[in-house]
Amino acid sequence: xxxxxxxxxxxxxxxxxxxxxxxxxxxxxxxxxxxxxxxxxxxxxxxxxxxxxxxxxxxxxxxxxxxxxxxxxxxxxxxxxxxxxxxxxxxxxxxxxxxxxxxxxxxxxxxxxxxxxxxxxxxxxxxxxxxxxx
Numbered sequence: 001x002x003x004x005x006x007x008x009x010x011x012x013x014x015x016x017x018x019x020x021x022x023x024x025x026x027x028x029x030x031x032x033x034x035x036x037x038x039x040x041x042x043x044x045x046x047x048x049x050x051x052x053x054x055x056x057x058x059x060x061x062x063x064x065x066x067x068x069x070x071x072x073x074x075x076x077x078x079x080x081x082x083x084x085x086x087x088x089x090x091x092x093x094x095x096x097x098x099x100x101x102x103x104x105x106x107x108x109x110x111x112x113x114x115x116x117x118x119x120x121x122x123x124x125x126x127x128x129x130x131x132x133x134x
Contacts, residue, residue: 008061009120015054016113019047019085020106047089047105058082058112065119069126074119081111 062078065071085108092101 008057008064009116009123012054012057012061012116013113013120015050015057016081016109016116019050019054019109024102024106047085051086051089054085054112055082058116062115062119065123069119069122071118071122074115074122077111077115077118081108081113081115084108084111 058078058081062075066075084104088096088101088104088108092104096104
């Protein structure tokens, strides 16, 4: 279970990174390659599709980790990140404008990644001590 949680954490960190890179680099890429605006990567719906992968991945990994190491801080970081990302993906552009949406998306992704990094670290520590994690 330890390695499964760590592997899912790595996937979730990767998804958060994809979200961040998409938010920060897409405008530059679209200026350089305008044809990309015609596919899903240039569409606002990309964030919503990405959430379909992020939500279950994060919830599974963080829940598994919290059960193992009994540290709720990772769940708090993850849930805070999701609480920021979910409304931002659906309403961010309309409510916050383009710059506000980018800031909120990067902030939410950073909180999720931070939770997973901490979770992965705590799970590794539990495995290295060979004792019940509390």
